[in-house]
Amino acid sequence: xxxxxxxxxxxxxxxxxxxxxxxxxxxxxxxxxxxxxxxxxxxxxxxxxxxxxxxxxxxxxxxxxxxxxxxxxxxxxxxxxxxxxxxxxxxxxxxxxxxxxxxxxxxxxxxxxxxxxxxxxxxxxxxxxxxxxxxxxxxxxxxxxxxxxxxxxxxxxxxxxxxxxxxxxxxxxxxxxxxxxxxxxxxxxxxxxxxxxxxxxxxxxxxxxxxxxxxxxxxxxxxxxxxxxxxxxxxxxxxxxxxxxxxxxxxxxxxxxxxxxxxxxxxxxxxxxxxxxxxxxxxxxxxxxxxxxxxxxxxxxxxxxxxxxxxxxxxxxxxxxxxxxxxxxxxxxxxxxxxxxxxxxxxxxxxxxxxxxxxxxxxxxxxxxxxxxxxxxxxxxxxxxxxxxxxxxxxxxxxxxxxxxxxxxxxxxxxxxxxxxxxxxxxxxxxxxxxxxxxxxxxxxxxxxxxxxxxxxxxxxxxxxxxxxxxxxxxxxxxxxxxxxxxxxxxxxxxxxxxxxxxxxxxxxxxxxxxxxxxxxxxxxxxxxxxxxxxxxxxxxxxxxxxxxxxxxxxxxxxxxxxxxxxxxxxxxxxxxxxxxxxxxxxxxxxxxxxxxxxxxxxxxxxxxxxxxxxxxxxxxxxxxxxxxxxxxxxxxxxxxxxxxxxxxxxxxxxxxxxxxxxxxxxxxxxxxxxxxxxxxxxxxxxxxxxxxxxxxxxxxxxxxxxxxxxxxxxxxxxxxxxxxxxxxxxxxxxxxxxxxxxxxxxxxxxxxxxxxxxxxxxxxxxxxxxxxxxxxxxxxxxxxxxxxxxxxxxxxxxxxxxxxxxxxxxxxxxxxxxxxxxxxxxxxxxxxxxxxxxxxxxxxxxxxxxxxxxxxxxxxxxxxxxxxxx
Ligand code: PEP
Ligand code: MG
Numbered sequence: 001x002x003x004x005x006x007x008x009x010x011x012x013x014x015x016x017x018x019x020x021x022x023x024x025x026x027x028x029x030x031x032x033x034x035x036x037x038x039x040x041x042x043x044x045x046x047x048x049x050x051x052x053x054x055x056x057x058x059x060x061x062x063x064x065x066x067x068x069x070x071x072x073x074x075x076x077x078x079x080x081x082x083x084x085x086x087x088x089x090x091x092x093x094x095x096x097x098x099x100x101x102x103x104x105x106x107x108x109x110x111x112x113x114x115x116x117x118x119x120x121x122x123x124x125x126x127x128x129x130x131x132x133x134x135x136x137x138x139x140x141x142x143x144x145x146x147x148x149x150x151x152x153x154x155x156x157x158x159x160x161x162x163x164x165x166x167x168x169x170x171x172x173x174x175x176x177x178x179x180x181x182x183x184x185x186x187x188x189x190x191x192x193x194x195x196x197x198x199x200x201x202x203x204x205x206x207x208x209x210x211x212x213x214x215x216x217x218x219x220x221x222x223x224x225x226x227x228x229x230x231x232x233x234x235x236x237x238x239x240x241x242x243x244x245x246x247x248x249x250x251x252x253x254x255x256x257x258x259x260x261x262x263x264x265x266x267x268x269x270x271x272x273x274x275x276x277x278x279x280x281x282x283x284x285x286x287x288x289x290x291x292x293x294x295x296x297x298x299x300x301x302x303x304x305x306x307x308x309x310x311x312x313x314x315x316x317x318x319x320x321x322x323x324x325x326x327x328x329x330x331x332x333x334x335x336x337x338x339x340x341x342x343x344x345x346x347x348x349x350x351x352x353x354x355x356x357x358x359x360x361x362x363x364x365x366x367x368x369x370x371x372x373x374x375x376x377x378x379x380x381x382x383x384x385x386x387x388x389x390x391x392x393x394x395x396x397x398x399x400x401x402x403x404x405x406x407x408x409x410x411x412x413x414x415x416x417x418x419x420x421x422x423x424x425x426x427x428x429x430x431x432x433x434x435x436x437x438x439x440x441x442x443x444x445x446x447x448x449x450x451x452x453x454x455x456x457x458x459x460x461x462x463x464x465x466x467x468x469x470x471x472x473x474x475x476x477x478x479x480x481x482x483x484x485x486x487x488x489x490x491x492x493x494x495x496x497x498x499x500x501x502x503x504x505x506x507x508x509x510x511x512x513x514x515x516x517x518x519x520x521x522x523x524x525x526x527x528x529x530x531x532x533x534x535x536x537x538x539x540x541x542x543x544x545x546x547x548x549x550x551x552x553x554x555x556x557x558x559x560x561x562x563x564x565x566x567x568x569x570x571x572x573x574x575x576x577x578x579x580x581x582x583x584x585x586x587x588x589x590x591x592x593x594x595x596x597x598x599x600x601x602x603x604x605x606x607x608x609x610x611x612x613x614x615x616x617x618x619x620x621x622x623x624x625x626x627x628x629x630x631x632x633x634x635x636x637x638x639x640x641x642x643x644x645x646x647x648x649x650x651x652x653x654x655x656x657x658x659x660x661x662x663x664x665x666x667x668x669x670x671x672x673x674x675x676x677x678x679x680x681x682x683x684x685x686x687x688x689x690x691x692x693x694x695x696x697x698x699x700x701x702x703x704x705x706x707x708x709x710x711x712x713x714x715x716x717x718x719x720x721x722x723x724x725x726x727x728x729x730x731x732x733x734x735x736x737x738x739x740x741x742x743x744x745x746x747x748x749x750x751x752x753x754x755x756x757x758x759x760x761x762x763x764x765x766x767x768x769x770x771x772x773x774x775x776x777x778x779x780x781x782x783x784x785x786x787x788x789x790x791x792x793x794x795x796x797x798x799x800x801x802x803x804x805x806x807x808x809x810x811x812x813x814x815x816x817x818x819x820x821x822x823x824x825x826x827x828x829x830x831x832x833x834x835x836x837x838x839x840x841x842x843x844x845x846x847x848x849x850x851x852x853x854x855x856x857x858x859x860x861x862x863x864x865x866x867x868x869x870x871x
Contacts, residue, residue, distance in 0.1 A: 004046040005064040007071055008038055008239075013315075018043045020235030022094030025335050032314060034307055034332050038075045039089065039239035040068040042207060044096065047233030050211045057208060065207070068238075069200070076240050080199040085122075086115045087199075088132070088241040090333075091206040093213060095234040098336055102222045103213040103234060104143045106206045107276060108136035108241060112197040116180075120173070128246050130176035135276070137183040137195060140202065144209040147190045155182050169274075203238065210236045220790070221393070225501055227370075227839060230796055242331035244324040245276045251297065251325045252277050255290050257308050258318040260340040263347030267291070267308060269321075277322060277333070300330040311335050316357045317366065318348050342371040346519035360526040361871045367523060369838040369864040373399040373500060375520060376551075376857050377463060378442075380498065381510040388496075388505050391485040394445075394470035395783055395798070396502035397456035399857075401511045402443025402465040403496040406489050408480045410437020417441070424495050426482060428475050429780075430455040431624055435566040438464060442511075443497040445504065447473045447482075450783040451800040452768040452833050454624060458563070460833070461544055463857040465499035469783030524552060524860060527867035533844065534851035535862045536612070538831055540564055542603035548856035552863055555612035556604065557764060557853020558704070558831035561679065562620035564600050565593075575627055575636050578620075579650045583674060585640065590678040597679065601686035610697030614764065614831075614853075616743070617679050617717075618668055619706040621659040626651050660769075660778060665707020669717045676717055679703075680724040688734045701738045704764060709746040711755040718759055743831075745769035750811035757819035757826050764853070765812055767832025767840075771799050774808050800833065803840035813847055829853055838865035845869035 011019050011027030019027065023041030030036050046061050057065075073079050078087035088110040093103035111119075111133045120129035141147040159171065159179055171179070184195045196202050213219060214234045223230060244252030254277075255269025270287035273296060294301045304323060307330070311319045320338030324331045340348065349363035358366070377400030380388075404422035407413050410433060413425045417440035425441040427434060429448040438444055438458060443465035446455045450469055459466030474483040480491045487506065489495065496505040536557030537548035541564065545556060565574040573592040580586035604613055627633050627647075637647045656662035669676035683701050691699040703721055708714045718740050729736050740759075744750050745766030753763070772779040779800055789795040803809060812830075819826050829851040834840035836854030841862050844852050846869070854862050 001060060002045070003043075003064070004049075004061045005040050005042050005068045007040045007068060007075075008036060011041060016096055017232075018045065018235075020044055020094035020096055020237075021098050021336050022092065022334055023235045023237050026237060026239070028314075029311070029332055029335060032310060034310065035303075035330055036332050037240040037242045039072055039237060041094070042236040042238070044233040044235045047211050047214060047235065048231065050208075051215075051233070055208075055212070057204065057211075062204070065203075066200070069203070072238070072240070078240070080110055080203075081112065081115060083114065083118055086110060086118055088115075089203070090237075090239050090241055091203065091210060092237045092239070093210045093234045094237050095214070095228070096232050097226070097228050098339070099219060099222050099226075099228070100339065102219040103216070104210055106136075106139050106143055106209070108132045109140070109202050109206055110199040111136050112199070115199075123246060125246055126173035127176060128243070130173050130180060131245065132243075134176050134180040134183055137180060137187065140195075140206070141183070141187050141190075143213075144205045145187070145191055147187060151186050151190070152183055155179060155186065207236050207238075210234065224790065224797060225396075227797070227802070230793060239333070242324040242326045242333070243276075244272075244326065245274055246326060248274055249297075249325075249328050250274055251293070252323070253287070253290060253293065253325075254320070254322050255304075255308070256318060256320050256338045257312045258338075258344070258348055258351075260318070260320070260338050260344055263318075263340065263344035263351065265351060267305070277324070297325055297328060300325045300328055303330050307332060313357075316352065316362075318344075342367075342374045343515075345371055346375075346523050350519040350522055361530055364523060364526050364530060364864065364867050365871055367864060369861040369868070372520075372860050372864065373857075374514075375516050376514055376860065377401070377465065377499070378511045378513050380496070381512055384510045385498075388509050390498075390503035391487070391506050392470055392472045392504045394472075394502045394504065395451055395456070395468045396498065396500045397449075397451055397453075397468040398444075398459035398462075398464060398466035399500040400443070400463070400465035400514075401496070401498055401509070402441070403494065403509055403511050404442040405492045406482075406495050407437075407441075407491060408477055410434040410440075412491070413437035413440045424497060426473075426475075426489075426495075427455070428477060429453065430458065433571070438462065443467070443499065445470060445473075445495070445497055447471065447475050448780065448783070450779050450781070450786075451798050452772075452779040453783075454780075457768075457833065457855075459499075460836075460855040460857065461538065461540065461563075463547075463855075465497055467497045467499055467502050467504060470504065471784055520860075524863060527864045528552070529867075531863065531867040531870045533841075533849060533866040533870070534829075535859055535866060536614075536829065536831075536851050536853035537856050537859055538835070538853050539604070539856060541567070542600065542607050544856050545604050545607040548859055549607060549609075551856055551859040553611075553856065553859045555614075555851070555853075556608060557614050557829050557835070557851060559604060559613065559615045560619065561597065561616060562618050562625070564597065565625075570596060571625070572635065572639065574625060575632075576639055577675070578622060578625055578654070579636060579640065579647060581650065586672060587674055590674060594678050594682050597682035598686045601683055602690055605686060605690040605697075605699055610694065610699060612700065612702060614702040614704050614741075614762075614829075615679070615683050616704040616706055617666075617676055619665045620668075621662065621664050622654050622656065624659075626654055660772065660780065666705050666713050666717050667707065669705070669720070670713060673717070673720045676720050677724045680721045681728055684725045684728040684736065684738065685732075687738070688729070688732045688736050691734070691736055699736070701736075702762060703738060703740045704762075705740070705742045706766065707745060707769065708742045708756065709748040711752065711759060714742050714756060714759050743769075744812070744815050745773070745832075747774055747811055750815040753815035753818040754822050757822040760819075760823070760826065762827045762829070763815060763819055764828070765815075765830040765832060765849075767803060767808060767812075767830060767834045768800065770811065770832065771804060771808050774804070774811060775799060802837055803834040803843055805840075805843050809843060809847075816847060816849075827851075836862050838862075838868075841865035842869040 013028035120126035251273040253271035269290035322334040352358040496509040536555040537553035539545040577589035739761035741762030743766040831853040835852040836858030
């Protein structure tokens, strides 16, 4: 028979997966001999079983719970429903990873009409007993039976008004008794049955409620934001109550062994006398600083300080603890590794190394790479954020916080920013023309588009906050307004975005600038020491490349050359090229482009100082580049010596039903080899010049051909590349070496990688397209239906953000295993957006990739994740 329930005396800290964090730590504290009110933990497996059984607790689990109650009664000497010494318990959730405030808690369970009288009499404190009872009815009704809290709060308010008092604590025992009666009547009215009096029935209801809370909407969102799998389930902890609200020699508190905001070493926390845990959290009364506890409860405080030291030494990490003092006696209710800001995390990790508690490797492993985002991008002021309610949630496409006035066009963004206004650019979707506007904005909000949409990719590259795919917005671009959550927003209205969670807020939420803490460099240094996989960057401009170098990039893994045309009026020549009708016209346009590209490439090589640079040849989905505005069409017509109608006809002919699978990637070079030739000349000439200027640098261009699905495509394009490159090198009398490789971003390329490796010097996984093509989900449209996928539990994460290791990952594995034996020198990387996602980086390390490549601001995250994967 499976074991579904463990007494605290039976578990330990290593059993976290089974007992959840809270349960495992309660057991561990018990083993350490600390004062823990005893109880038991129902395992996470029981939670999973509950769901498998159609949300029912089966007989076997039920039986073990009942046995554990008996054991608990023996240990504590108290009994459920007893007239002499009644047992009251708390029932609390506890998943493997802590999810603060996401799931449910019930206190004072075991009370009924008789027990409350016993308590009142035994304690000599009738007020306390009735207060416990009314709190229990209120919590149970809310959490277990889902009768809204507000009905009870209204009754409390009414009672206070009737009695002419302001605070709950001013209500007398009689008042509270009457309230309890009113609460039960309210319960009966809403539920149609009496409030349960049998403690065992109450307990089963509470346990089910905790299991059920694993699947509540806020827990589901929290899990998705924090990468916690649904399949883990939550454990349930049933623990004897210790009372902090029995009088002035009682109290309850929450404390950290180090400051969770700064990391400073020293006790940090809050304490309330005569209160129960929820009072501290709910902020109804203002708690005192933990140090003041020393005066009130010198003995308990002394003991608590010893417990803190024991726990920190034991866990070798900063602890976050909950405790209660009952008639001067200390009880520990919880300990866990405390949540902390990124800054605090770095400081604590370094301090622990200096204190001899942790090794460098352990310190590196302690930092959540995703947290580093907060050091690199502006954030919301924590207090302001706490007070704010989001009006909507969409995709957190590029991290950071933004607050500004709504503008609807890129030009307005530029103009408003120029006069010192902070703006948020709101668009249906973005296109290359919006780039300068995106740069001027604090943040970008789009109605359409997924994690790899134009807006998302470009914003991440810039390090600008972006929330994408907010389908709840009804947009009226023409009249410069949109509606969201029932409110109409006009140009100039304030809006705030959280690019990490995707939350959208009405109005102003103050932001604070990013500050890289002193310990950042130290941790990164250790990360670099222990990782084996290289980290490159996706950078399209010299400025991006420079930024990425500062953040530790060891090369460029992807330069999207089409993005180089976003600057200034460069797009004009690009449009001339794609709207050419003859080779001559196209070559004339290319002749204008060549020097610009060469100049850019030179700057990239300069910025990278001899580190590898992969230049990807043009891969523009054409619809992103053709002019749409009348004035741009006219400009193009004039430049080409054509009529507006002729240009419009060309644009029409370029229309594609499915541009992402249209005339892009190497298909462009197959139809127009002159484009590949021009780009080759630009790359090679740039490299030759930089090599000449810096003979000690290892300048060796890597030319990358995109969207190859068939070896013959690669061969065909490569021939032009090699001919052109060799001719350039010869003409310059140079000994420059170069490589030609390909992206693996079409499933067929992965399936035939043994063929492709014969022609390729390297593979780079373009997992944006590979995900799109493997799932057959449009990367720009998936946002529209992914929510339904989350709700239906088909997906837990966006596969465009977190690599689908099962399917896409299998193709990657296959490509490497097929490719390497054919070409032992083949080097392999990844440059899809997944290259900066920690769990995907870990997977890439496992596959044996030589490098990951990601946008500049994610380079530190990837460095840390790569180190953690290697440790
Ligand atoms: C990819 O497809 O993963 C990739 C890096 O290329 P792009 O996003 O430019 O299509
Ligand atoms: Mg691609």
